[in-house]
Amino acid sequence: MVVAEFPDDEIMDDMKLETPFDLLGLYQGVSLRDKTVHDLPGGPDMVFLYRRAILDYWCETGEDLAGIVRHVLIHEIGHHLGLSDADMDAIEAA
Numbered sequence: 001m002v003v004a005e006f007p008d009d010e011i012m013d014d015m016k017l018e019t020p021f022d023l024l025g026l027y028q029g030v031s032l033r034d035k036t037v038h039d040l041p042g043g044p045d046m047v048f049l050y051r052r053a054i055l056d057y058w059c060e061t062g063e064d065l066a067g068i069v070r071h072v073l074i075h076e077i078g079h080h081l082g083l084s085d086a087d088m089d090a091i092e093a094a
Contacts (some may be wrong), residue, residue: 001047001073021053025072033082047076 006020017023029045049072058065078088 001049003049003051005052006050007048020050021056023050024053024057024068025049025076027076027079029080031080031082045080047073047080049073049076 007015007017007023007026011017011023011026012020015023026048027045028048030042049069054065054068054072057063058068061068075088078091083091
């Protein structure tokens with residue numbers, strides 16, 4: 001897990017983000033659902049939390065900061081496990 005101020009320029013371009021505040025967290029790697037024994041490691045799987053974006057979201061919403069961080073972290077770990085955004089929304093709704 002890495003805490004960074006903002007996503008780097010490459011991530012900004014790849015995800016077509018308008019501002020660095022548009023992304024609170026990111027999973028980079030191959031999900032466990034898609035990994036095979038034949039995959040060559042391209043580096044470690046990583047979860048990024050973007051501190052400034054999270055703090056900005058906290059200030060705008062007034063939600064509990066620990067709850068925001070927990071939500072973002074669990075969301076990115078869900079991507080590591082191979083869950084889609086729709087999968088995670090359904091789990092949260094239940």
